[in-house]
Amino acid sequence: MKFVKETNPTTTTIRVWTGNPEKPYEEIEVDTEAFSVLEYVPEPKKSEKN
Numbered sequence: 208m209k210f211v212k213e214t215n216p217t218t219t220t221i222r223v224w225t226g227n228p229e230k231p232y233e234e235i236e237v238d239t240e241a242f243s244v245l246e247y248v249p250e251p252k253k254s255e256k257n
Contacts, residue, residue: 219239222232 217239218236219242220234220236221242222234224232
């Protein structure tokens with residue numbers, strides 16, 4: 208997943224890429240304080256999957 212952060216004082220709007228060609232991303236609002244403690248973990252490369 209890829210994130211684009213647009214921050215205001217209380218909420219952050221993030222774009223979550225869905226891979227759908229008709230609607231490539233969804234915008235969701237999350238609490239800025241809660242979002243700031245999340246750690247981005249990239250998806251494993253296809254060669255690393257079991």
